Structures are given as structure tokens and as C-alpha cells.
Amino acid sequence: MGALKIRPVSNTDCRLLWEWVNEPQVRAFAFRSEAVSWEEHLDWFHKKLADPDCSIFILTDESGVSMGQVRFDMESEKSTEIAVSISTEQRGCGYGTEAIRLACEQLRRQRPITEVIAYIKPDNLPSIRAFQKAGFADRGKKIVRGQEAVWMTWKVSEVMEIILAALREVKEQMGKKGTFEISPQTRLYGRGSDLDSLGLVQLVIEVEERVGARYGVPITLTDEKALSQENSPFRTVESLTDYVTGFLLEGEASRVS
Numbered sequence: 001m002g003a004l005k006i007r008p009v010s011n012t013d014c015r016l017l018w019e020w021v022n023e024p025q026v027r028a029f030a031f032r033s034e035a036v037s038w039e040e041h042l043d044w045f046h047k048k049l050a051d052p053d054c055s056i057f058i059l060t061d062e063s064g065v066s067m068g069q070v071r072f073d074m075e076s077e078k079s080t081e082i083a084v085s086i087s088t089e090q091r092g093c094g095y096g097t098e099a100i101r102l103a104c105e106q107l108r109r110q111r112p113i114t115e116v117i118a119y120i121k122p123d124n125l126p127s128i129r130a131f132q133k134a135g136f137a138d139r140g141k142k143i144v145r146g147q148e149a150v151w152m153t154w155k156v157s158e159v160m161e162i163i164l165a166a167l168r169e170v171k172e173q174m175g176k177k178g179t180f181e182i183s184p185q186t187r188l189y190g191r192g193s194d195l196d197s198l199g200l201v202q203l204v205i206e207v208e209e210r211v212g213a214r215y216g217v218p219i220t221l222t223d224e225k226a227l228s229q230e231n232s233p234f235r236t237v238e239s240l241t242d243y244v245t246g247f248l249l250e251g252e253a254s255r256v257s
């Protein structure tokens, strides 16, 4: 699979999205199965483009050929519902999974979401599988628009939220030097890192303070254990999240035992 990209939808995608939405399998697995007329689509499309609670992304290959779409409709400030489709001839090659992953990450950079929800018809096995592979967890069944649906969610952990908030603070303090993007993949330490050593020290202090205040347990991120780990916990936001989560869980286990 070549490098895939996502871009925001634009006015010129209107017809393509209409063709995709009326593709038989897309209609069959939608909660409303009737075909969508051009007039209805035009009206819907322009409303969605102007709606601040809706984000639509187009998945493209390296050369910019459109391969699918992902739409998010915000349910609240932190929670959003996702819908996805891949063009018929491209299905079954992993693109759906990648579209879901890339779009969730992109949305998270733009909004403070903590939860993405997918409702899928129970017989839509490729979709259930694609969401599973993209890291969604099965939450059971729900009735959606009068029909049974598999309910799946992707959650941003609270610890990661804390680390991302701390990083936002550090980035602000860095002023003009803080030009990096904030995401789970932001590199904190080592070659190609986005933080300088002062930034890293500031981040460590911020995270220690915020985690200590939230969980009521003192945490030292620069102790021997963290520094002696073969794979430093400071590589990325994601690895630091894993380390802090492990620390909190270990503490919980020792309090219980």
C-alpha cells in the first residue's frame, strides 16, 4: 500500500460524494436505504460544508486520486459519530482501516474529542472488521434510527489527554520555536524530536504536576526506572502515555494486593 493521505472535502467533491453515496452496497448498509436524488444531495452537501459540527475528509493515494471519504458529525464538544466509505474497486485492500485511522487522528488535532462512535449494521462484516483493525472497541448493540446496530467506539485515554494538554502549554511557552503539530505521534526526545531539551524538562514538570493533581499520586518521570528503559518512554506522546498508564496501574495493583 502506497502512502495514503487525507484532505478536507471541497466543493468540487460534490458529484463524487453523490456517486459514492448511491453505490448499492453503501445504500444497503446505510440506516436509510433509499437512493439519494441529486437535488437532495446538493442541499445536504452545502449544508454539511457550512456546518461547524461536521467534518468530511477525502482519502487519496500519493498522486491525489480520491479513494474514499470519512465524515464526522459532532454529538457534543468531545464526542463525534463517524461514517466511512471506500470506492467499490478499492475495497478489501486495507484502505478503509487506514481512512478511519488517519481521519480520527486528523480530527483529534483539530478538536478536543475524546470519543468517536461508529454504528454499523450487524451484517456489515467488512466494516466491523475495518473499525476493529483501526482500534475501535465493540460496545455491544444499540437501536439506531429504528434498527439494530453494532456500537463501536474509539476512546482517547484520559492520560493521553493530560499529556496533550501539558504539551499544548509547553508549545505556547516555546513561542515561535514551538512550530510542531500536537498529536500522539509528536516526538518528544531523540533524533527528529520536536522539543528542545528545555521543552522536554518543562513537559516533564507539567505532566508530573497534572498527573499528580488528577490521580492524587506523586509521579517522578525521571527516576531510574524511566531512564533505564531500553525504549525510552519519552520517544512520543503515545509511548509516554503507555508509561504513565503502566505506572498508575502498577500503583493501583500494589494498593489492592
Ligand SMILES: CC(C)(COP(=O)(O)OP(=O)(O)OC[C@H]1O[C@@H](n2cnc3c(N)ncnc32)[C@H](O)[C@@H]1OP(=O)(O)O)[C@@H](O)C(=O)NCCC(=O)NCCS
Residues within 6 Å of the ligand: 025, 026, 029, 083, 084, 085, 086, 087, 090, 091, 092, 093, 094, 095, 096, 097, 098, 118, 119, 120, 121, 124, 125, 126, 127, 129, 130
Ligand atoms: C466498510 C468499508 C469502508 C471498509 O473498507 P475496506 O477498504 O474494504 O476495509 P479494509 O480492507 O481495511 O478491511 C476490511 C476487512 O474486512 C474483511 N472482510 C471483507 N469482507 C468480509 C466478509 N464478508 N466477512 C468478514 N470479513 C470481511 C477483509 O478481509 C478485511 O479484513 P482483514 O484485513 O482482516 O482481512 C468498505 O467496505 C465500504 O465502503 N463499504 C460500503 C460502505 C459501508 O458499509 N460503510 C460503513 C458504514 S458503517
